[in-house]
Amino acid sequence: MSVFTPLARPELETFLAPYGLGRLLDFQGIAAGSENTNFFISLEQGEFVLTLVERGPVDEMPFFIKLLDVLHDADLPVPYALRTTEGVALRELAGKPALLQPRLAGKHIKDANAQHCVQVGELLAHLHLATQGDKVLERKTDRGLDWMLDEGAQLISHLDAEQQSLLQAALDEIQQHKAHILTLPRANIHADLFRDNAMFEGTHLTGLIDFYNACSGPMLYDVAIALNDWCSDDAGVIDGHRARALLGAYAALRPFSTGEAELWPTMLRVACVRFWLSRLIAAETFAGQDVLIHDPVEFQQRLEQRQQVTLQLPLAL
Numbered sequence: 001m002s003v004f005t006p007l008a009r010p011e012l013e014t015f016l017a018p019y020g021l022g023r024l025l026d027f028q029g030i031a032a033g034s035e036n037t038n039f040f041i042s043l044e045q046g047e048f049v050l051t052l053v054e055r056g057p058v059d060e061m062p063f064f065i066k067l068l069d070v071l072h073d074a075d076l077p078v079p080y081a082l083r084t085t086e087g088v089a090l091r092e093l094a095g096k097p098a099l100l101q102p103r104l105a106g107k108h109i110k111d112a113n114a115q116h117c118v119q120v121g122e123l124l125a126h127l128h129l130a131t132q133g134d135k136v137l138e139r140k141t142d143r144g145l146d147w148m149l150d151e152g153a154q155l156i157s158h159l160d161a162e163q164q165s166l167l168q169a170a171l172d173e174i175q176q177h178k179a180h181i182l183t184l185p186r187a188n189i190h191a192d193l194f195r196d197n198a199m200f201e202g203t204h205l206t207g208l209i210d211f212y213n214a215c216s217g218p219m220l221y222d223v224a225i226a227l228n229d230w231c232s233d234d235a236g237v238i239d240g241h242r243a244r245a246l247l248g249a250y251a252a253l254r255p256f257s258t259g260e261a262e263l264w265p266t267m268l269r270v271a272c273v274r275f276w277l278s279r280l281i282a283a284e285t286f287a288g289q290d291v292l293i294h295d296p297v298e299f300q301q302r303l304e305q306r307q308q309v310t311l312q313l314p315l316a317l
């Protein structure tokens with residue numbers, strides 16, 4: 001399980017006391033998740049999630065706190081950092097940046113249908129509308145196009161011949177379109193909107209979590225990341241019905257531009273490369289350890305299936 005930093009009850013009690021939320025009733029490490037340490041925390045006054053941030057620079061924490069405040073203020077179903085009675089949001093526990101957040105209702109779903117995808121498309125559009133243009137909070141991603149080019153070049157020798165040619169073609173495409181991609185309309189993007197980062201009650205989306213990849217960037221990239229996870233079948237093929245549901249719901253709130261439509265097939269492939277590489281790196285880094293590792297092959301297959309893209313972005317007439 002992915003509890004990188006175990007905690008003992010006395011240190012937790014000391015940490016939680018300044019929130020003034022009552023006694024600690026129970027706590028439990030969360031096995032799901034692969035990047036940070038999370039605990040469910042039961043206090044007398046409610047249910048919470050404690051996150052210890054395990055990767056990423058500490059000095060970026062104010063960005064995440066601010067972004068979640070903005071999205072919470074826009075009435076989006078996101079967690080946000082609770083403040084101690086003295087108004088402190090960012091704390092430290094066991095040497096790691098630590099945040100206490102409300103526990104959101106709902107469960108992750110494995111088998112997404114078109115109704116789930118409509119909700120995802122709408123939420124993503126609301127997130128972008130709340131932060132686009134001059135509202136964007138700047139943060140450069142640490143897994144952007146240059147990261148893909150650098151890591152891809154280093155990892156390629158670890159792959160077999162077929163994988164190498166697939167990855168090399170995708171890296172060449174990134175190099176070719178890099179400048180153009182960076183001119184697309186920008187906002188704050190979640191950049192990791194997978195099924196395991198959303199929660200539902202029935203077909204109602206009750207929570208979007210795990211903003212630790214959030215950054216400023218092209219909105220289309222966020223759409224491509226979400227679509228690759230929510231609208232793929234087990235072989236990595238795009239499910240047209242779910243995909244049209246997600247894109248239509250999104251476009252009804254934030255219409256796509258013709259520039260975005262041109263780069264759409266490329267963007268779907270870029271979004272595959274991002275997660276193929278991060279999963280390959282995680283598989284090497286955590287090999288043999290008790291850490292959740294997502295299968296890199298899933299994104300190799302999705303990238304193979306995105307070589308020809310027939311799904312077009314809906315454009316306003």
Ligand SMILES: Nc1ncnc2c1ncn2[C@@H]1O[C@H](COP(=O)(O)OP(=O)(O)OP(=O)(O)O)[C@@H](O)[C@H]1O
Binds near residue numbers: 030033035
């Ligand atoms: N605010 C919250 N409300 C309810 N459940 C939460 C909340 N935050 C986290 N969780 C639970 O903890 C699990 C792990 O959280 P999260 O996805 O943030 O971890 P992570 O290690 O950053 O994951 P990932 O592998 O997606 O990067 C989630 O799948 C969810 O079940």
Ligand SMILES: N[C@@H](CCO)C(=O)O
Binds near residue numbers: 279
């Ligand atoms: N959502 C990512 C893990 C967290 O970044 C993946 O499935 O590879």
